[in-house]
Amino acid sequence: MTTHDAPRFISVDEFSIGQRLDNYLIKQLKGVPKSRIYRIIRKGEVRVNKGRKKADYKLVSEDIIRIPPIRTSTEKDIKPSDGLLKLLNSSILYEDKGLLVLNKTHGMAVHGGSGVTIGIIEALKSQYKEPIELVHRLDRGTSGCLILAKKRSVLKSFHEQLVHHQVEKRYIALVKNSWSKKKHTIDAPIYQNSRNSVIDSKGKDSVSHFHPIKNFLMDDESASLVEVVIETGRTHQIRVHAKHAGHPVAQDDKYGDNSFDQLMKKKGLSRLFLHAKSIVFTNPITNEIQKVTAPLPNDLEEFLNKL
Template structure:
């Protein structure tokens, strides 16, 4: 990795970026610059729009002129994903049109590179689509979670889908295997979540009275002797929300090394489970001037096999 100092530059906002928040715009324009520094230069007034100071939530208008101050950027040596990864991603495409791409993300593959990960889904897709002018993740899935992952092909679509996510106007359904007997009466978990950093540097999410409002809806699908298969609709989209809410209710997800139960995980490993049993099975979105789009990701074969073992 190397670093370089940029010069003052001026960018005129096009229709593609109109309506985007200035902080999100800067994240894409100043790749390699830490988010904390982006907010620092916003607060200090070094970033200006039409020669005036703006707040991080300012939404850009077509024709705005954005002043970017000199910043220290980190440049990474590009790493091309292995051919096997590219073939896996190619085979995982569930839906594609001129605006949107939805894949069935494999478990174990990060959505993007960074923090010791050389590459992820988005780098792999950009290698598969070298002529694409725009490819950006609409949302994220944990590395060990599989299932529906959306990638926008246009900035305008990215903004629309981000708005849907903010307004909880998108239906996402997950499948999870949890410890014990989940009560059919427990249909909602409404518990605020807050991110924490441990002394070791590990980031965890906890239920906390001062956390952000977080709501998950649960429905029992199938009961086993010591586990329950549930369908989960995360009404809000907080980091690790489903995993923490399930654990908070006393029913951690099978295979969860961060929030789970060690004995339960060990027992499920004996049943063949070698990953987190959390799968983004279905999503429904309504893009303007289109019929509602529903995309389903079939449950991966290793998870199907675990359920077969439990049924025996």
Template sequence: MSNLNATAGNRGPGVRYVTIDARHAGQRLDNFLLAQFRDAPRSLIYRILRKGEVRVNKGRASASQRLQTGDVVRLPPIRMAADQPRPKIPAGWIAQLENAIIHEDDCLLVINKPPGLAVHGGGGVPFGVIDILRASRGKAAMLELAHRLDRDTSGCLLLAKSREVLLNLQAQMQSEGTADKRYRAVVKGRFKRGKGRDGEVLVNAPLRKNILKGGERMVLIDPNGKPAQTVFRLLEARDNASLVEAQLLTGRTHQVR
């Protein structure tokens, strides 16, 4: 299939039509476009979607639409401003992330993401984990985020080396009882024990996702949203701070927040 890259200062190729194969079936349209136009800011991707410049099977399409095998996607030419060159990634960041890899095989890569680094660039962030690793390994290397961590959050981040592995990992993460996802956080004050086993606190708050004009995603508590359940446990308390563990029973964006 075609592989397009937006080039700074030049108008890209004319309108292109890409037929979706099995490797990309099930992928969200916005994520597909972000992978095709890797140098383009997220805000630009969502802008061309809103304007209807991207079409699927000749019809308008939303960012969240799932692509199917055989779909024909219209990719418009993209113009990047000449005064917005692709940010150069410092060699120090490349070395730091390569040293932070804790597991790698033919299917996936697991990295211990440091705090203060976004998982991808966009929205004023020049680059992130995925951009650094792609710069290190070259554009030919297939690397896609299987999930995300907040910029200030550290922890294990999984990256897939093929579309098949990506879908498999995401399916496991979204399936209840398949993946055990736990986070630890230090919170201000004394965490109040709940009535559950060992003082567990179950937070059951349905979440609804909104996509803003700039492409950013905002998650709100909404009774009509998707179920989101998190179990909190107090691990340790000292003075005016508590160490808690958050176990995700479901896999929703910004669920721990």
């Protein structure tokens, strides 16, 4: 725990504009019970621009918040390696004053947790002076286009675009079994339980469109290279829908087919064959339609050439 012996004065950053005062303090004062936070607001120990504010006050730009002396949880300093920062900087596909698009590497987590000390977002926050937040997520095993926002207004714009299905996300995947070369739409609700994501009527609406590109015959198995466009962004959506359709993604350790994956491993595939190839959106800064593309990684390209 860390005890602050004197009041702290914090200037509201981009991503806190519009946030309620109580929610902001809950995020800032880690380890402090919510009842204590509401009490210091109610007693006027928390001040905004030297004045009292209620818990539901919405923060605005340049607000100065006074936080009284209080004991909080100690957070470990996150220091990404020079190698990680170099890799991230070399993976930038597009950047402007409001957003950043990375070509995420397979195996890299977007954020820390579950045994991961540091993820992409923590590493970038240590490097950028301005705030930066994830617009969406990619599974650890998935490579490709990942968007981050450097302004709250940009983050809000992207969230609105995602809600209204105005962001086009295209993926490339290799799946088990040959698939006829026509568009296959999987419209099946996905429910996330404590262990994984499943098709369940009590889940959220989820829609994926699979476009087979090429079929492969090998030994007693077959496979299809497919392009996937998703209308929604549920956890593990493509992987769950592919399994549901009888075409699990190659080397999927959670939803895959063991015998198929063993054959893929023998042929040299050592990772999940799922890549976020492109993303199309309205750039909140320029207000223009923009497309960013991430080329298929060399290891996946080389594996396809062997089939």
